Amino acid sequence: MKAPTHRFSPDDYDQHGVLRLPLWFWGVLILQARTWLLFVMASTSRDQGPALLQLFYPDTQRFWYGMLLGLPAALAFLIGSRRQQWPRLWRAWRWVLAASLLAALLGSLYSLWQQDSNEPPVDIILALLDALALWYLLLNQRLQACFELPEEQD
Numbered sequence: 157m158k159a160p161t162h163r164f165s166p167d168d169y170d171q172h173g174v175l176r177l178p179l180w181f182w183g184v185l186i187l188q189a190r191t192w193l194l195f196v197m198a199s200t201s202r203d204q205g206p207a208l209l210q211l212f213y214p215d216t217q218r219f220w221y222g223m224l225l226g227l228p229a230a231l232a233f234l235i236g237s238r239r240q241q242w243p244r245l246w247r248a249w250r251w252v253l254a255a256s257l258l259a260a261l262l263g264s265l266y267s268l269w270q271q272d273s274n275e276p277p278v279d280i281i282l283a284l285l286d287a288l289a290l291w292y293l294l295l296n297q298r299l300q301a302c303f304e305l306p307e308e309q310d
Contacts, residue, residue, distance in 0.1 A: 164298060164301070168298065174240060175298070175301055175302050176302075177236060177299070177302050178296065178298055178299055178302070180292060180296075180299075181292075181293075181299055181302070183289075184229075184253075184257075184289040184292060184293060185229045185232055185233060185236075185253075186229075187229075187285055187286070187289050188225070188226055188228070188229030188253070188256060188257060188260065188289070189226040189229040189230045189233070190222070190226065191213075191219065191222030191223050191225075191226045192223065192226045192227075192229075192230050194208070194209065194212055194213075195209070195223065218267075221263060225256050225259055225260045225263070226256075227256075228249070228252045228253050228255075228256040229253065229256065231249075232249055232253060235249055239302075246303060247303055247304070249303075250293065250299075250300075250303040253293055254290060254293050254294060257286055257289055257290040257293060258290060260286050261283060261286040261287055261290060264279055264282050264283035264286055265283055267279050268280060268283060
């Protein structure tokens with residue numbers, strides 16, 4: 157295994173010497189997959205499920221947009237635990253997540269531009285969280301190092 161280019165604490169590595177994914181990365185994935193999480197919650201509560209979805213997504217087109225943009229994050233939950241098995245896919249997935257976050261941020265900003273000023277600030281908060289998550293995904297050194305897995309040797 158190639159020596160890491162960044163200096164991290166020994167506690168940041170697992171028993172196999174692989175750099176652990178930061179806790180905030182999982183928070184970014186939850187933020188990105190928020191529509192998926194809401195869908196699962198609505199599916200488990202049969203009686204109140206449609207009302208829950210209607211409360212957060214009165215426009216069904218916006219719901220499907222959220223499902224599409226949350227798909228890379230939902231898949232990252234699965235890929236993240238097996239990142240050593242698919243190093244090329246894992247390296248590329250950082251950019252897939254960044255593109256998805258950028259699209260979500262642009263969609264939130266467009267939604268803010270279209271709505272009245274009397275609307276609740278939920279879209280403003282989500283846009284700020286998306287911007288913060290994109291900044292973290294692109295600029296955090298430990299997270300960058302987690303995506304720089306060495307290629308498997310044949």
